[in-house]
Amino acid sequence: MTSYFSFIFLAAFLPAAVAVYAITPRRARWVVLLVASYLFFFWLSRELILALWVSTLAIYGTGLGLGALIRQRDSAVKAAKSGKREIRARFARKMKLVMAAGLLVNFGLLAAFKYLHFFASVIDGALGLVGITLNTELPVWAAPIGISFYTLMAGSYLIDVYRGTVAPDRNLGRVALFLGFFPQIMEGPISRYGQTADQLMAGHPVTRANLYAGTLRMLWGLGKKMIVADRLNAFVKPVFADYTAYDGGIIALGAVLYTVQLYCDFSGTMDVALGMGRIFGVSLPENFRQPFFSRTAAGFWQRWHITLGTWLRDYIYYPVSLSKPLKKLTSKARKRFGNRYGPLLASSAALFCVWFGNGLWHGAGSQYIFFGLYYFVLIVAGSLIEPTAVKVAERLHISRESAGYRAFQIARTLAVIVVGELFFRAEGLDAGLAMFAAMVCDFNGASLVDGSVFGVGAAGIGLDGHDLALVLAWVALMLVVGLIRERGVSITERVAAWPLPARWALWYALFLAVIIFGAYGTAYAPVDPMYAQF
Amino acid sequence: MEERETILEILDELAPGADFEGCTTLVDDRVLDSLTIVALVAELEDAFDITIPAVEVVVENFNSADGLTAMVKRLVEDQLD
Structure with a gap:
């Protein structure tokens, strides 16, 4: 497979892209980046570039749809003398539907390319248990390069527009470049629209300092x-x-x-x-921060594949743990089990979704699901035993900040x-x-x-x-x-x-x-x- | 200032012993971890009769007592009819 490490990419493609970018007038430089990105994508995945285009158009259109609803909502709220909460709730329902449609297109494509076989075999297996044999035979498709990465970026854009943290973009070129920028298309980092979209359009000159660094x-x-x-x-x-x-x-x-x-x-x-x-x-977000110096399994994931971890935290962990039913559970459980153990129930449910998602994201295989759940169990167990570990260390007069204890924690992790x-x-x-x-x-x-x-x-x-x-x-x-x-x-x-x-x-x-x-x-x-x- | 005091009380109850008055790195320094934040959100919602959506759970809002106070005041105002 061609990659960033192939000779032709390093010796010809990248230098050519940089040279053309540098001599192009500033306002048109983003076009050079977009053309280079699509050439790179086509080079690796040929006609599957259509999938990237469908994703791009889907989030562009959905973003505009959400933008129209936001404008209607704001003027309705402004005009109303009372019942503003109901107006907001009514629009929130509509917006959720629009967002869900956009997410469905994106994650539907991901599922079709990566998970159809896995799901079919799981369903076949389950039906097999009750004596029904289907033997679903599905064609094996090659997946477009980086689909797992750019789909998460596409999803974050839609959710951010829905939440109102980024404005829906009217410039299709910017949305396309945000999703397809060739340096990050293969393996991320999974950046957010607010982090990179404007930078990509800025057409910064190629400076000697940036070239060196x-x-x-x-x-x-x-x-x-x-x-x-x-x-x-x-x-x-x-x-x-x-x-x-x-x-x-x-x-x-x-x-x-x-x-x-x-x-x-x-x-x-x-x-x-x-x-x-x-x-x-363009400053892309860092994905690693000395992960092997982590003192706990949870700490490791704050230093390893950081942009995946923060994606799962912002779009899965908090929305799930702060959903209405789980909030109620937290309130009740806190009264019963106290501040340390009370929130653990809701939090564990959310963490289960995060780690199941993490495993599944890596691939459609039982070993990946196991890998995700392995960390789920370790992190929940870590939270459960933490107060006891603190007490034991106090009893034994061990300073948890001493070099020896830290070394022990790092070795264990x-x-x-x-x-x-x-x-x-x-x-x-x-x-x-x-x-x-x-x-x-x-x-x-x-x-x-x-x-x-x-x-x-x-x-x-x-x-x-x-x-x-x-x-x-x-x-x-x-x-x-x-x-x-x-x-x-x-x-x-x-x-x-x-x-x-x-x-x-x-x-x-x-x-x-x-x-x-x-x-x-x-x-x-x-x-x-x-x-x-x- | 009422809100700020209530918030400080809640924080003290959730994580006794930490300096919440002047600290501006509560999330960065993991004084508030994801578990405590879930409990804190539930407490704040009860105390101020507001809904804190997941989108508000960002470092800027949770890193300091001031950030939390500003968020609570804004949500109280927004969610009034």
């Missing part, structure tokens, strides 16, 4: 992806494909390395996306993350459970300790000592950068203040590292960006 960030991401993630695939792929051939120690190592691979792949792609945005003067990713990557839930069982019951460290696992040949699995050294070196570099960022230091700003020779030395060092140490050639299979399949 943007390409530097891209190189950093290319390093993560091509030096670490693609290299680790040589180990991870055989272990997950043929897990029965390996003992628990190797499976545990496979899970750890997959976690590193996934992070480098996804956050590396985000670095490339944000770097490209920067070149065009890392274990939780690695187990979660094991299930996430496994080829089906059965495989995940078998691998987990092997890891717990058949843990044998011998093959790890004697190093034979990294040998070349029959005993080795894809990685030799040279590969391992490179991976470790880059991960160590990422750790240092992460520690600096964790202290609130912006590396981009710091570097911008360096003298010119130092800045260029850094740029060339990263460039050469990617060229020399990237995993290319016949020894490595090219790896598609992992989140593009979700």
